[in-house]
Amino acid sequence: MNRRTAHRWLRVLRTPMGRTAAALVLVVLVLAVVGPAPWNARADAVDTANILAGPSAQHWAGTDNLGRDIAFRVLEATRLSVGLALAATAIGVVAGLLLGTAPWLLGRRLGRLVTGAVQIAIAFPGLLLALFFAVVFGVGATGAALAIGLAGAPTFARLVQTLLAGVAARDFVAAARIAGVGRLRILVRHLLPNIAEPLVVNATIGAGGALLAFAGLSFLGLGVQAPSYDWGRLLYDGIGVLYVNPAAAIAPALAVLVAGLALNLLGESVAKGFGMDALVGLPASASPSPAAAAGPAQPAAERPADDAPDDVVLDVRDLTVSFPAAAGPIRPVRGVTFSIRRGEAVGVVGESGSGKSLTALAVSRLVDAAGRVDADRLHLLGTDLREGDSAAQRRLLGSSLAMVFQDPASSFNPTQRIGRQLAETSRHHHGLGRRAAFARAVDRLRAVRITDPDRRARQYPHEFSGGMRQRAMIGMGLMGSPALIVADEPTTALDVTVQRQVLDLLTAIRTSDAVALLLISHDVAVVSEVCDRVLVMYAGRIVEDLPTDRLTTGALHPYTRALTAAVPRMDSPLDRPLPVIPGRPVDPADVPPGCAYAARCPLASQRCRDEDPPLARHPSGHRVACWHARPEPAHAEAVRPASVVEAS
Amino acid sequence: MTAGPAPAPEIGAAVEQAPATGASPFRRLAGHPWSRFALRRAGRLLVSLWVLVTASFLMIHLVPGDPVRAALGPTAPAALVAERRAALGLDDPLYTQYLAYLKDLLGGDLGTSILTRLPVSDVVGQRLPATLALATLAFLAAVAIAVPVGVVIGVLTRRGHGRRTEAAFSSGSIVLGTIPDFLLGVGLVYLLGVTLQWLPVAGNATPAGYVLPVLSLAVGPAAILARILRVEMVAVLDADYLRTARAKRLPARSLYLGHALPNAATASLTLSGLILGSMVAGTVLVENVFAWPGLGTTIVRSILSKDYPLVQAIVLVYGLGVLLINTAVDVALALLDPRSTIRED
Numbered sequence: 001m002n003r004r005t006a007h008r009w010l011r012v013l014r015t016p017m018g019r020t021a022a023a024l025v026l027v028v029l030v031l032a033v034v035g036p037a038p039w040n041a042r043a044d045a046v047d048t049a050n051i052l053a054g055p056s057a058q059h060w061a062g063t064d065n066l067g068r069d070i071a072f073r074v075l076e077a078t079r080l081s082v083g084l085a086l087a088a089t090a091i092g093v094v095a096g097l098l099l100g101t102a103p104w105l106l107g108r109r110l111g112r113l114v115t116g117a118v119q120i121a122i123a124f125p126g127l128l129l130a131l132f133f134a135v136v137f138g139v140g141a142t143g144a145a146l147a148i149g150l151a152g153a154p155t156f157a158r159l160v161q162t163l164l165a166g167v168a169a170r171d172f173v174a175a176a177r178i179a180g181v182g183r184l185r186i187l188v189r190h191l192l193p194n195i196a197e198p199l200v201v202n203a204t205i206g207a208g209g210a211l212l213a214f215a216g217l218s219f220l221g222l223g224v225q226a227p228s229y230d231w232g233r234l235l236y237d238g239i240g241v242l243y244v245n246p247a248a249a250i251a252p253a254l255a256v257l258v259a260g261l262a263l264n265l266l267g268e269s270v271a272k273g274f275g276m277d278a279l280v281g282l283p284a285s286a287s288p289s290p291a292a293a294a295g296p297a298q299p300a301a302e303r304p305a306d307d308a309p310d311d312v313v314l315d316v317r318d319l320t321v322s323f324p325a326a327a328g329p330i331r332p333v334r335g336v337t338f339s340i341r342r343g344e345a346v347g348v349v350g351e352s353g354s355g356k357s358l359t360a361l362a363v364s365r366l367v368d369a370a371g372r373v374d375a376d377r378l379h380l381l382g383t384d385l386r387e388g389d390s391a392a393q394r395r396l397l398g399s400s401l402a403m404v405f406q407d408p409a410s411s412f413n414p415t416q417r418i419g420r421q422l423a424e425t426s427r428h429h430h431g432l433g434r435r436a437a438f439a440r441a442v443d444r445l446r447a448v449r450i451t452d453p454d455r456r457a458r459q460y461p462h463e464f465s466g467g468m469r470q471r472a473m474i475g476m477g478l479m480g481s482p483a484l485i486v487a488d489e490p491t492t493a494l495d496v497t498v499q500r501q502v503l504d505l506l507t508a509i510r511t512s513d514a515v516a517l518l519l520i521s522h523d524v525a526v527v528s529e530v531c532d533r534v535l536v537m538y539a540g541r542i543v544e545d546l547p548t549d550r551l552t553t554g555a556l557h558p559y560t561r562a563l564t565a566a567v568p569r570m571d572s573p574l575d576r577p578l579p580v581i582p583g584r585p586v587d588p589a590d591v592p593p594g595c596a597y598a599a600r601c602p603l604a605s606q607r608c609r610d611e612d613p614p615l616a617r618h619p620s621g622h623r624v625a626c627w628h629a630r631p632e633p634a635h636a637e638a639v640r641p642a643s644v645v646e647a648s
Numbered sequence: 649m650t651a652g653p654a655p656a657p658e659i660g661a662a663v664e665q666a667p668a669t670g671a672s673p674f675r676r677l678a679g680h681p682w683s684r685f686a687l688r689r690a691g692r693l694l695v696s697l698w699v700l701v702t703a704s705f706l707m708i709h710l711v712p713g714d715p716v717r718a719a720l721g722p723t724a725p726a727a728l729v730a731e732r733r734a735a736l737g738l739d740d741p742l743y744t745q746y747l748a749y750l751k752d753l754l755g756g757d758l759g760t761s762i763l764t765r766l767p768v769s770d771v772v773g774q775r776l777p778a779t780l781a782l783a784t785l786a787f788l789a790a791v792a793i794a795v796p797v798g799v800v801i802g803v804l805t806r807r808g809h810g811r812r813t814e815a816a817f818s819s820g821s822i823v824l825g826t827i828p829d830f831l832l833g834v835g836l837v838y839l840l841g842v843t844l845q846w847l848p849v850a851g852n853a854t855p856a857g858y859v860l861p862v863l864s865l866a867v868g869p870a871a872i873l874a875r876i877l878r879v880e881m882v883a884v885l886d887a888d889y890l891r892t893a894r895a896k897r898l899p900a901r902s903l904y905l906g907h908a909l910p911n912a913a914t915a916s917l918t919l920s921g922l923i924l925g926s927m928v929a930g931t932v933l934v935e936n937v938f939a940w941p942g943l944g945t946t947i948v949r950s951i952l953s954k955d956y957p958l959v960q961a962i963v964l965v966y967g968l969g970v971l972l973i974n975t976a977v978d979v980a981l982a983l984l985d986p987r988s989t990i991r992e993d
Contacts, residue, residue: 017819120699123974125926127933128966132703135951135959136710212828216933219830220948239834239937246838253834257827264826366894368807398897405895410888415910415985424906425896460986476896 011273018269024262031075032082044068044076052244061251064237073234074251081230082259084145084223085211091149092156092210093203099153100160104168104191105183115161121154129154130213134222141230144223148213152206159202163195201270208263215256231256313483313516314340314363317377321355321362323370325589332588333358334540337615340484343514345507347527347548349563350537351585356520359537360488363518364403381483398429402477402515404506406489408469412461418445418472419457425479440479448475448505467498471505478509484516485509491526503530524551524567536560539586539596542615546622556618556629559597595627603628685982693975700967704960705749709742711956719762719954732762736957758964759957761950768961771946776965778852779942783931783969785858786865787924793866794873795909801874802881802912803904817878824871829930833864833937850939861938865930869923876919880912887911914985921977925970932966 012018047067054062061070099118103111121129126148133147167173168191176186217223218232219239226233231252238249321333333355340346348356362373365385378385383396405411413421422444423437432440438457445453448471461469470490477485487506491499507530510517521527527534528548536544536557544557555561562581583600592598598608607627615625708715716732717724736759737745752759758768805814840860841849848857884890885908893907935944943962950958 117699120696123696123925124700124967124970125922125929127926127929128963128970131929131932131947131951132707132963135707135956135963138712139952208826212826212831216828216830220933220936221952222948235834239837242834242837242842246842249834250838253831257831260828261823261826265822268822364895366891369809370807394897394899401895403892403895405888405892407888411892413889413893413907413911414987415914416907421892424893424898424902428896428898428902462987473892476892 008273009270012270015269015273017265018273021262021265021269024258025266028078028082028259028262031078033079052241052248054245055247061247062245064248065241070234070238070245070248070251073229074231074255077230077234077252078255078259080141080224080228081211081214081232081256084141084230085207085214088145088148088152088210088214089203089207091146092152092206093199095150095153096156097160099157100164101187101191103161104164104187118154118157118161122158126151126155126209126213127216130217131222134217139222139225141224141228144214144217148210148217151213152210156199156202156206160195160199163198164191167191167194198271201267204270205264205267208260208265208267211263212256212260215260231259311341312339312379313342313344313381314518315377315379316363317375319359319362319373319375319378321358321367322372322374324372327589329372330589331591332540333362334591336537336540336542338535338542338545340516340518342483342516343510344533345510345517345519345531347531347534348518348520348537349522349524349527349534351581352522353585353588354537355540355588356537357488360486360518360520364401364486365397366403395429398425399480400483402474402480402482402485404470404473404477404485404487404490407493408466408473409461409493411473412469414461417458417460418464422457422472422476422479425476429480441475444475444478445472447478448472449501450475465498466494467501470494470498470502474502474505474509481513482515484518486518486520488520489522490519492521492523499526506530524564528552536563539591540588541596541625542623543597543626544622544624545615546624550622554620554622554631556620556622556624556631557626558601558603558628595625681986682982689975689978693971696971697968700964700971701750701753702746704964704967705746707960707963708738708956715954715956716762719956735760736762753964758961761955761958763953763955768957771958772943772961772965775941775943775946778940779931779935779944781852782858782861782865782935782940782942783928785862786869786927786931789862789866790870790873790924790927793870794877795913797870798874798877798912798916799881799904799909802878802885802908805878806882806885818875821871821875825868825875827868828933829864829868830933830937832867833860833934836860836864837937852940857938861934861940864937865927865934868930869920869927872923873916873920876916877912880915881908883915884908884911910984914981917977917981917984921974924977925973928966928969928973 013022045068047063047069050059050063050067052063052065053059053067056062059069059071061074063069064073099114102114105111106114129151130144130147133150134143137143137146173186173190176190181189214223214230215232215235218230219235221236224230224233229237234252235249235256238245238252242249316339317337319333319336320331322329322331332353336355336359338346348359350356358367358371361367362371362375363378363380363385365373367373373386375386380396381400383393385393385397412418419438419441422441423432423434426432426437426440427434430437442453442457445457450456450468450471456464456468456472464472474485474490485506490506491502494502503526506517506519509515517531519527519531528551531548534544534546534548534551535542536546536559538559544555544560546555546560551560552564555564559581562579565579566581581600586592586596586599592609594607594609594611595601595604595613598604601608605627611627613625613627615623618624618629620631711718714729714733716729716736716738720729720732733739737748740748756769758772760766761768761771764771801813801817804810805817837849837860840846847859848854849860851857852861890903890907893903898906931940931942932944932947934940935942936948939945943965947959947962947966950956950962
């Protein structure tokens with residue numbers, strides 16, 4: 001613990017801001033401690049011949065109305081200013097600790113009263129509280145210190161309460177309580193040490209604030225009174241003679257500013273340095289092998305030339321998505337070629353990380369600006385989507401392409417009514433007025449079987465159930481006249497009964513309007529039920545493209561067979577463990593030179609490891625990328641039964 | 649953030665009533681999130697008001713010694729002191745005084761200044777407009793600076809874009825946000841008033857006189873607001889619903905201003921409420937820098953001269969201002985994000 005703390009402090013000192021702030025705080029503290037002695041005499045030396053003189057070699061910041069040297073007075077005032085600020089901070093911390101720990105010590109009822117009082121006090125700004133207390137305690141240094149300290153107490157109390165609540169819920173506190181340890185003892189022994197660190201950081205920031213506040217009160221004439229002086233008092237005197245000797249005001253102002261900023265910034269840097277601890281464990285980006293980065297593009301061995309062009313909704317050839325990384329770009333999608341015809345439902349299956357979602361985002365042109373999408377061909381309804389962002393392209397994408405995302409809960413804007421979010425599409429792309437667009441939204445909600453759509457359209461997303469939200473999402477896609485629906489795991493976040501409704505709805509829309517569907521799912525069962533054709537993806541490539549009805553019996557690629565075997569069926573033998581695919585998916589930053597599946601494949605040969613098989617048409621009719629593509633060997637052979645997961 | 653003690657039965661009631669959407673119109677109204685929110689928020693405002701009024705009443709009694717003697721000075725004749733004490737009702741039992749204070753307050757009577765013998769309400773009425781003008785203008789200026797800056801920087805620094813811009817902006821805004829308004833005021837007076845002589849440095853006689861006070865009050869809060877807004881913008885731009893909005897192929901304007909900004913502003917509002925509240929108090933210091941004929945100069949003068957009735961009244965006015973701002977922020981929050989009406993805090 002201690003070493004960790006020391007390490008964190010060191011890290012704070014390594015940042016430029018942390019280092020500067022710490023150095024400045026040190027200078028101010030040294031000045032405050034050793035300061036006054038050397039220039040005490042000079043700060044108070046009256047020189048009536050030199051009243052209100054401007055800055056000179058003799059007096060750097062000029063003199064005041066008694067001819068005393070301003071620069072030395074500012075230095076001299078360091079001790080009182082810093083001392084009073086620290087005293088006020090100490091008062092604030094003590095009062096805050098008492099108020100903050102009271103709910104823990106006093107039990108529920110009294111504690112609630114204290115919490116409520118703190119809540120109310122915290123609503124009033126510190127300066128107002130300080131003025132209030134300054135009236136009560138009277139004008140002067142002691143009164144001001146008490147006032148500023150107590151004014152800061154509610155904020156600190158709130159912080160203590162919040163931190164305590166977090167720690168008090170932990171197991172070791174519960175254990176101590178069960179063991180019969182008293183509340184006060186638990187507080188001192190277990191709770192406070194655990195929240196000390198953030199408290200110290202906040203007290204540092206608080207000290208900066210107290211310093212500035214003290215300067216403020218003294219500047220108003222409510223703090224330190226003559227003949228004593230702190231920076232605020234010097235500023236108060238200086239502003240009166242601003243036209244005669246501006247330095248008399250500027251010098252103390254700068255001192256306040258530097259000291260206050262230094263304390264504040266030190267606190268901020270420490271808070272930042274400590275808070276960023278969670279970010280240190282960011283994934284150390286694995287270096288991609290040079291082979292992966294310079295890997296051969298998927299030879300476009302087979303072009304779907306047999307598709308009549310006007311029948312094709314989406315035509316994708318050699319699609320690549322890459323993201324810049326420290327050690328060269330990472331390519332999660334590596335040359336994907338497929339096309340979808342009008343009214344056709346195509347599923348994309350694969351493990352997570354296989355690039356299926358990214359493929360969907362890439363064809364819909366929604367990949368984040370950091371990612372780079374390349375393709376030989378990317379046509380939606382015959383329009384090239386690769387270049388530009390014209391209004392025509394946007395209208396085409398906005399009205400002909402519908403997107404359905406995985407999590408309907410987070411995919412709607414929480415601050416806008418559902419109807420408005422749907423209507424937006426029509427208002428932007430079809431030029432409908434507010435009322436007409438809203439009517440269309442209501443109509444579309446009805447089309448996706450939402451009951452009482454008129455009322456529902458006026459509700460917010462949080463008033464919808466999960467299934468309803470997903471249907472509304474589909475309805476949003478139907479605002480235009482979609483030719484293609486891209487649904488990325490549309491049912492994953494929903495429970496089983498609702499899944500069924502959403503899938504039925506997608507199927508109904510597809511069949512009634514001949515809308516094509518690209519359904520991304522990790523769930524082979526869902527895909528085989530809804531789709532005509534399945535694209536099996538592995539490590540950013542399509543490894544097999546086959547009709548759904550052949551999925552269970554006619555799959556040629558060993559990965560496809562392993563994937564389907566891993567799906568439990570009604571006739572799966574209950575006495576045997578469910579087969580799983582051995583090994584781990586490929587890291588997109590580290591793709592092997594040959595077939596990416598080779599490491600996990602029971603049929604892998606040396607050729608597989610050296611040479612990546614192209615996606616080619618197999619005699620049986622569908623496309624497959626495997627050197628050993630052949631129909632249906634015995635299941636036991638394709639899937640190693642060695643890796644065992646208890647079939648539950 | 650701005651939370652009051654939520655009464656326990658209300659939480660239970662909220663849970664029970666939540667599904668009753670299809671019930672009779674009356675029940676729907678009673679159980680409606682909005683009416684519950686209004687009740688809860690009004691209750692909190694009332695409790696805070698009561699605390700404020702009681703505190704300002706007690707202030708004069710917490711002062712050690714005899715406040716009237718303190719105000720009039722040691723040389724004042726004992727008879728005069730006794731007379732003023734009687735006039736202020738300070739010789740009555742405490743609860744009688746409290747009730748009288750509440751009664752006067754409800755009738756708009758804020759008492760009489762010990763020193764000038766003028767009705768306090770007249771003084772406040774005369775001074776309040778200048779302070780209100782300063783605070784309102786400074787608030788508008790802070791928002792007018794913070795929103796565009798926060799949004800633009802947020803868009804520029806989304807998802808790890810523009811790391812240098814981010815570093816420069818965040819250190820710049822921390823420094824600007826830490827400089828107290830009165831020091832900024834002194835600096836501006838020196839620079840633009842004394843050295844360059846571009847702008848007047850005292851009073852509100854001309855429109856140009858507003859520039860420096862408003863700036864000194866607005867710059868700090870603007871920097872903090874812009875910083876919060878940037879962080880929220882970056883978070884919101886990464887949200888799923890922004891992807892949905894992009895999927896609708898909306899133009900950048902409605903993407904950033906229509907979808908992202910309201911959500912980012914919502915998240916920033918609670919914190920900005922506290923900042924704006926402290927701007928009200930900040931007027932006290934800034935007014936004293938610029939010799940502004942508002943409440944801030946008056947309260948300082950009356951604290952120094954121990955004119956307690958006047959101090960009490962001005963503390964009440966400031967406190968009321970802060971409470972109203974907090975309430976307004978909560979209402980704005982509810983309008984922007986309807987989920988906050990059902991959130992118990």
